[in-house]
Amino acid sequence: MINAPRGIKDRIPPEEDQFLALVSIAEKHLGQAGFKKVGLPIFESASLFTRSIGVETDIVEKEMYLFEDKGGERFALRPEGTASLLRLAIQHHLIEPARITRLSYQGPMFRHERPQAGRLRQFHQVGAEILGTITPQDNIDLLVVIDSISRELKLPGTTLFINNMGCSRCRPVFRKALVEYLETHQSGLCTTCKKRTETNPLRVLDCKVEQCQPVIERAPSIIDFLCESSRLHHEAVCSGLRSLSIPFTVNPRLVRGLDYYTETTFEFVSDALGSQSTWAAGGQYDGLIGQLEGPDVPGAGFAIGVERLALLAEKAGTLMPAHSHTQDISILPLGELAVPIVQSLIREIRNEGISATGIFGTTKIKQGFKQAERDGSRFLLILGEDEMARREIVVKDLLTGEQTPFPLSPLAGLIGYIRSVRSQEKISQLS
Ligand code: ATP
Ligand code: MG
Numbered sequence: 001m002i003n004a005p006r007g008i009k010d011r012i013p014p015e016e017d018q019f020l021a022l023v024s025i026a027e028k029h030l031g032q033a034g035f036k037k038v039g040l041p042i043f044e045s046a047s048l049f050t051r052s053i054g055v056e057t058d059i060v061e062k063e064m065y066l067f068e069d070k071g072g073e074r075f076a077l078r079p080e081g082t083a084s085l086l087r088l089a090i091q092h093h094l095i096e097p098a099r100i101t102r103l104s105y106q107g108p109m110f111r112h113e114r115p116q117a118g119r120l121r122q123f124h125q126v127g128a129e130i131l132g133t134i135t136p137q138d139n140i141d142l143l144v145v146i147d148s149i150s151r152e153l154k155l156p157g158t159t160l161f162i163n164n165m166g167c168s169r170c171r172p173v174f175r176k177a178l179v180e181y182l183e184t185h186q187s188g189l190c191t192t193c194k195k196r197t198e199t200n201p202l203r204v205l206d207c208k209v210e211q212c213q214p215v216i217e218r219a220p221s222i223i224d225f226l227c228e229s230s231r232l233h234h235e236a237v238c239s240g241l242r243s244l245s246i247p248f249t250v251n252p253r254l255v256r257g258l259d260y261y262t263e264t265t266f267e268f269v270s271d272a273l274g275s276q277s278t279w280a281a282g283g284q285y286d287g288l289i290g291q292l293e294g295p296d297v298p299g300a301g302f303a304i305g306v307e308r309l310a311l312l313a314e315k316a317g318t319l320m321p322a323h324s325h326t327q328d329i330s331i332l333p334l335g336e337l338a339v340p341i342v343q344s345l346i347r348e349i350r351n352e353g354i355s356a357t358g359i360f361g362t363t364k365i366k367q368g369f370k371q372a373e374r375d376g377s378r379f380l381l382i383l384g385e386d387e388m389a390r391r392e393i394v395v396k397d398l399l400t401g402e403q404t405p406f407p408l409s410p411l412a413g414l415i416g417y418i419r420s421v422r423s424q425e426k427i428s429q430l431s
Contacts, residue, residue, distance in 0.1 A: 005121065006115050006121065007113065007115035007119075007120050007121030007122065008120065008121060008122045009120055009122075009123075009307060013326065014320075014322040014323070014326065017320060018310065018319045018320045018322070019124075019306065019310060021319075021320040022153075022306060022309055022310055022313060022319070022320075023106055023124070023126055023306060025149065025152060025153065026106070026126040026149050026304060026306075026309070027104070027106065027126065029145050029148050029149050029152070030104045030126070030128050030145060033102070033128075033141065033144075033145045034102050035102045035103060035104035035128045036102065036103055036104070037103075037104055037105065037106075038085060038088055038089075038103050038104070038105055039105070040078065040081060040084045040085060040088060040105050040107060041078070041084070042077060042078060042107070042108070043075045043076060043077050043078065044075065044076060044078055044083070044084055044087065045073070045074070045075060045076075046064070046066055046074040046075055046076040047074070048076075048083050048084070048087055048292075049064060049076050049078070049079060049080075049083055051083075051291065051292065052082070052083040052086070052258075052259075052260055052288055052291065052292060053079070053080070053083060053258050053259060053260070054200070054258065054259025054260070056196065056199045056200035056203065056259070057200070057203065057257055057258060057259055058257055059079045059080070059111060059257065059258065062112065063079060063111040063112045063113055064076045064077075064079055064111070064112065065077035065079075065110045065111075065112055077110035078109055078110065079109055079110060079111045080109055080125070080258070080303065081105050081107070081109065081125055081127040081303055082127065082129060082258075082260075082285075082288075082301055082303070083288075083292070084105075085103055085105055085127070085129050085301075086129070086131075086288060086289055086292055086294065086299070087292060089101065089103060089129075089131060089289075089294070090289065090292055090293065090294035090295075094131075095131045095132065095289060095294055095295050095297065096132065096295075097132065097133060097295045097296075097297045098132075098133070099132055100130060100131070100132040100133070100134065100138070101130070101131045101132055102128070102129075102130050102131075103128065103129050103131070104126070104127065104128040104129075105125075105126075105127055105128075106124070106125065106126040106127070106306075107124065107125070108122050108123065108124050109122070109123055109124070109125050110122050111123075116275075116276070117274060117275075117276065118273060118274065118275070118276030118277075118307070118308055118311065119276050120307060123305060123306070123307050124305070124306040124307060125303040125304060125305060125306065126303070126304045126306060127282075127301060127302060127303035127304065128142065128145070128301055128302060129299050129300070129301035130142065130299060130300050130301065131289065131297065131299040132297055132298075132299070133297055133298070134284070134297075134298055134299065134300055135236075136233050136236035136237045136240065136264070137236075137240065138300055139237050139263075139264040139266075139283075139284060139300050140237055140240040140241060140244070142266075142282060142300060142301065142302050143160065143162075143241065143246060143248075143266060144244065144246070146268055146280050146302060146304065147160070147246050149304070149309075150268065152318075153309070153312070153313045153316060153318045154316040154317075154318050155270060155272075155279070155309075155312045155313070155316055156270065156272045156312060156315055156316050157270045157271040157272040158268055158269070158270045158279075158312075159247075159248075159249055159268070159269050159270075159271070160241075160246065160247065160248040160249070160266060160267075160268050160269075161248070161249050161250075161251040161254050161266060161267045161268075161269060162237065162238070162241075162248050162249075162250055162251070162254070162264060162265070162266045163222065163223075163250065163251055163252055163253075163254035163255070163264070163265050163266070164222065164223065164226055164230055164231075164233065164234035164237075164263055164264055164265070165202075165222060165255060165256075165261050165262050165263060165264075165265055165283070166222055166225065166226055166227070166230050166262065166263070167227065167229065167230050167262055167263060167286060168262070168286065168287065169227050169229075169230075170225055170226050170227035170230055171222075171262070173225055174220065174222050174225035175201055175202065177220045177225065178201050178202065178204075178205075178219060178220055179197060179198075179201045181219055181220055182197040182201055182204060182215070182219070183197060185215045188211065188212065188214060188215040189204070189211070189212050189215055190207065190209040190211055190212050192207065192209075193207050193209070193212050200259070202255045203255065203257075204216065204219075205219060205253045205255045206253075206255050206256070206257060216253060219253075221252040222252050222255075223250065223252045230263060233263050233264065234263075234264070237264050238250070248266075254266070254267060256281065256283060260285040260287070260288040260291075261283040261284065261285055262283075262284055262285060262286040262287065262298070263283070263284040263286065263298075263300075264283050264284045264300065265281075265282070265283030265284070266281065266282060266283060266302070267280070267281040268280040268281070270308075270312055272311075272312060272315050273308060273311060273312065276308065278305070278308075279304065279305055279308040279309055279312060280302055280303065280304040280305070280309075281302060281303065282300070282301050282302025282303060283300060283301075283302075284298060284299070284300040285298065285299055285300070285301075286298040323376075324425075325376055325377065325378040325399075325425065326376035327355045327356070327357065327375050327376045327377045327378075328349075328354045328355045328356060328377060328378055328379060328418055328422060329349060329354060329355065329356040329357075329377055329378075329379045329380075329381060329418065330356070330357055330358075330359055330368070330371060330372035330375045330377040330379070330380050330381070331345060331346060331356060331357075331358050331359065331380075331381040331382075331383065332358075332359045332362075332363075332365070332368035332371075332372075332380065332381070332382045332383070333358065333359075333360070333363075333383050334363050334365075334382065334383065334384035334385070335363060335384065335385060337385075337388065338383045338384065338385075338388060339360065341383060341388070341408070342358050342360075342383055343358065345381075345383075345393075345408070345411075346358050348411055349411070349415070352411075352415045354415065354418055354419070354422075357375055357377075359371045359372070365382065368380060368382065369398075372398060373398070377398065378397065378398060378399060378421065378422070378425070379395050379396060379397055379398060379418065379421075380395075380396045380398055381393050381394065381395055381396070382394055382396070387405075387408075390405075391407060391408050391409070392405045392406060392407050392408055393405070393406060393408055393414070394406075395414060395417065395418075397421065404417065
């Protein structure tokens, strides 16, 4: 037997419906906030990610799915959406320095991580980016959108952490102070952090190894090193959130796992998620678009991890309810003559927006009932010789046992009946 690769979560009914419903809720909020959707490819040139995410990051160092195609070109399954979206926006000239462009995406991402609860090798993100000469208010707007998704889904135990990573002026000053500090505390650091003291010192602040935590806790704080404009940016974001009554906590250790962030970074974390607790994250990136040979303007964005969102929505009881009936009708023809009539009946019924399938493998009524149950149907329709002679069909409600005959033509009576029962079923599920 061949199983799915490790770290992949199959979605079986009704999970996929619930999953897609969550994606739609996120997309609805993005649409209301003016984001236009783009479709990103699943794979890109590997260099797109090494250039943007950074060589000394977990994603590029350890987690990328790399492959060479038959032409010898090096590609990567996309590990995230921002680099890909920027590549698309630059290639199609969607970024205009004097204007703001708002784009969103959704789809699977791939990272070769150690699989565990909440950490998959293929996972799904819904993400959005604001590109152009953005302001602190654009960062706030990203947070407002995520907050509104969180509120609609009543996500439990969520905290918003924010930080400011400084800009090209003040970050180097902080970096220098951090390196000096880390150099005098090498004995308390893990091997990776020792190496990163030289190559990527900020990433040390993001290290999850227990041994490193005391050193990280006493490290200098970026907030103390912000230049005037970054400090004003940070204060504007904080006061904007306060005036919108969106609670937050400033966390000066929040540096994010990707190299491109500047100014505001943020994470939405839930204590209902266990150890993989971040369900949405993002921030601003001042140099990245220019670095990818686009216009030299900043951008800001976020990505929501949909599997983690689903775990939280499930806890909150706000996942789309699994319907007791997932299909409306199954139809059993009894005998050769009934088959073509049932086939055209199915088409007619489907055209009315009602779901229906035929049971063609058997003429045994008992088997028909079993198949209808398997289909998840509320109604079983049986068409035998007697019914054909009377030009009617009997509708059996599998929930109540009620049987009602309807004319085969016109079908309006039958359609109306199914619709009314179905809407009552929906109402009783909501209450
Ligand atoms: P983490 O701290 O969990 O490793 P990250 O910083 O690598 O996250 P991002 O690249 O910012 O994550 O991705 C944004 C969101 O995508 C995360 O907050 C999370 O919800 C989700 N995500 C990231 N990696 C995974 C994964 N391997 N499995 C499931 N969801 C993931
Ligand atoms: Mg990660």
